[in-house]
Amino acid sequence: MGVLRPSYQAGTWFPGTAAELRAEVDSLLESAETFPGTVKAIAVPHAAFVYSGSTAAVGYKQMQALQRRVKRVLLLAPWHQEGFGLLLPPEEFTAFGTPIVLRALLSTGLYDTVAAAAEKDEHSIALQIPFLKTVLPEGTLLVPVYVGRLFKEDLSMYAETLVPFFMDPDTVFVISTDWSHWGPRSNYSYLPENVDKSLPLYKKIQALDREAIDCVVNLNGSCLEEHVAKTHNRICGYDALLLFLRLLERVAESSGQRAEDLFSASLLAYSQSSPIRSASENAVGYAAIGFYSAEEMNK
Template structure:
């Protein structure tokens, strides 16, 4: 019998009813500002959909013309509930959402098991929302694909970049980094700090501090890999919870970015 990681935050971060979830995601995607890009990698926020769903949709909408080519998604995000050393494989055969199951890419998992920083922890994945909330968007945009969810704990940016290098491959592989920006700052302060963080990402400058992005380590690892592979980052959206569904006293920042091959390089 296959081992399935069931949804942990359905009904909390997004609707638990399949029909309602499908409609909500499609509405976010339909309303997303169009960008004529072909991303190799995305940075996407991971709050409840009422807060960051529209920002996330801006990133996922860029995949429409690539949907038939993408067959594997490498998904990295920070751990929020379980402290781990390194980067954890989920130790299951599939992840489930109200929209169905997504098979784990066994070949991709096997390709990185030899790395010292890679471990296996179903416990780290069991209640983790940062990876799960990306799945309904991927299921709504892509067709036939597998996923490799990686929970990033106490690791270095270089260790993340090494994992990405092992899994890079061609246009059939998409990399998604799940990260929010600053947390619980006043609105104007958050705007300033988040702008500075985004500028660092656009300039491929790292490290990105954890207090400026909860997924700072996987973001920094992507920056290293992006520089090596001559990718160019594009800002798609930058907002915070004060712009979407929260008050402005203590906000959380959200950005969507896409990384494409740089056609202007020599």
């Protein structure tokens, strides 16, 4: 018998009691805008609720409409520590407060398991659980995957292990990622060369993020790679995003098509931790993105 993973972020990253947490999530979802279309996947941020909760809620509001149609969610989240490949939570943690299934991935021999002592400091999955437990039916299975650094030549191999999950109509995907980490705290100060110099600093950083987000919305992994190679944009879910985009390509290739023929994506919300105006300040970018089948969006 395993144990429930302790909620290490409770009381700091989000409210510390179950009642307060549920009230906060309900309030965020109530205020979130609804968009047309049925999502197959969402990309959402994982900062403290006070910073990114409202943006994450927009993504989850679209998933809330699925209700009883979802039986499983596969969560791709960055591993913020040193590590390569795809990693699974400690075997002794049977749940993040929801049923967890790892056997199918472990059987591939391509996934490592992280130690509990290291995992307790990771927040990229934990910050998604309150939303998932609110918007999806009780008993929905969780497949949590930490994404470490990935070599480009391994993307297809790892994507192949996710194809059966994606092809299941009762499974949805969540990609956990923040965007730019700008300022002295992150030792990062790049700005786009073609940005209007008269804009306030936070608007220039938005333009930087929009370059990367446009790559993802256009389902173009090569574009995202080129953006990061040029700008070194500190997108913590970069590898998770590349893996998901490669998964879409792999699914499309199996029917002789391109990803953009079968799927579409849309930016639902964008925000920053602070509208900074000075290079001595810090800011993190957050976005909610919805991924859909092209057929669904053409209805």
